[in-house]
Amino acid sequence: MSGDSDDDLAWETLDSDIDYSCPGFDVRRDDVRLPDGTETDFHYVDEPPAVVILPFTPDGDVVLVEEWRQAVGRVNRGLPAGGVEDDDADLAAAARRELREETGYEAESVERFHAVEPANGFANSVHHYFLARGCTPSETADLDLDFNESIRPVTADYARFRDAVFAGNVRDGRAVLGVSMYEHAHGERDAD
Structure with missing residues (x-):
């Protein structure tokens, strides 16, 4: 995943998978580690340009x-x-x-x-x-x-x-x- 990983606000992506797929877009789940060390998940719409x-x-x-x-x-x-x-x-x-x-x-x-x-x-x-x-x-x-x-x-x-x-x-x-x-x-x- 692109981004500025050196920024102290950056999240670390630990794993990524598609939870739901349909024509036009997917719903992706990233397992992430937040700057304070908390591990959680984040869902977002994943679609082509x-x-x-x-x-x-x-x-x-x-x-x-x-x-x-x-x-x-x-x-x-x-x-x-x-x-x-x-x-x-x-x-x-x-x-x-x-x-x-x-x-x-x-x-x-x-x-x-x-x-x-x-x-x-x-x-x-x-x-x-x-x-x-x-x-x-x-x-x-x-x-x-x-x-x-x-x-x-x-x-x-x-x-x-x-x-x-x-x-x-x-x-x-x-x-x-x-x-x-x-x-x-x-x-x-x-x-x-």
Whole structure:
């Protein structure tokens, strides 16, 4: 396990095993020794890296997904995203694949602009954010959804979507974080 093992806050991992496995993630149990010598266990969600795409059409609209989210019991409007697969050549390839599978759009270019650990108190996930430009509907790609996905791709005016994010009307954490990071890094530069 990576980390700063020289830090006096570091835990020592004594053993590690998967307690539960399902499509998309595992629940892992680590047997650990705390800095004060106490031995205990710690459970967390163990999942592969993910890509999150902020896709723009040539006209500046944003391509979004409306998706049923069982955990909150409603349709969620957010950014296309998905796990990195073993056969993905690199993260950019995964971003292109997820965009195509979830929206039917192809990107002229993709550029990684940030990475975060969105819930590192209980999950080891890392989300890699990509900016996709020149996104147009593919003539050959139909949606290729996972068995447990119910998704409807839509396009929206980016400024309206951004305003909805900042007004608190978009609740999807990946979308809120992606738009916020994009605005911080690109907003002023792209406005010129």
